Amino acid sequence: MRGRIAMLFVALLAAAPLVMAQSRVTAEIPFAVTVHDREFSAGEWNILRLPAPFFTVRAISSDLRESFVLVMNSSEERQLQNGQWPAKLIFNRYGDKYFLSEIHFGEQFYGYALPCKQEKALRVAGVKPARTWIFARLKK
Secondary structure (H helix, E strand, C coil): CHHHHHHHHHHHHHHHHHHHEEEEEEEEECEEEEECCCCCEEEEEEEEEECCCEEEEEEEEECCCEEEEEECEEEEEEEECCCCCCCCCEEEECEEEEEEEEEEECEEEEECCCCCCHHHHHHHHCCCCCEEEEEEECCC
16 A cells, blocks of 8 residues: 555656646637637637647636647747747638637747648638737736
8 A cells, every 4th residue: 555655656746847837828719719620619718738748738618618628730839038928829810710720828939730621621722811819818
């Protein structure tokens, strides 16, 4: 029994830096948005970058009715020289349809590409997106 408790304690200590490395943002999204071919409603969303071997994000609506988890396709990480990037969400807009494109968590620049079949079809058809972004609030 003591061995199991000791192993659990060691596992918790090893996981502590990962939990501390989490980033959270809250954003008020004023329009419905498509993420991985599924549409989510407008409203306040809490977005958490999960400590995982891949770039993973979990988003939950403030009313707890909708959520999604995404493993991101690519990322770029760089520290700014003077100041920091603001936390923000970037969307590609085609007419009145919005697609989540990137999530920036503030302290460092994290640009996550979110591929979507519907958006790829629009691009193949020659439709050019308009970039729309909104600021998000960092949460500690």
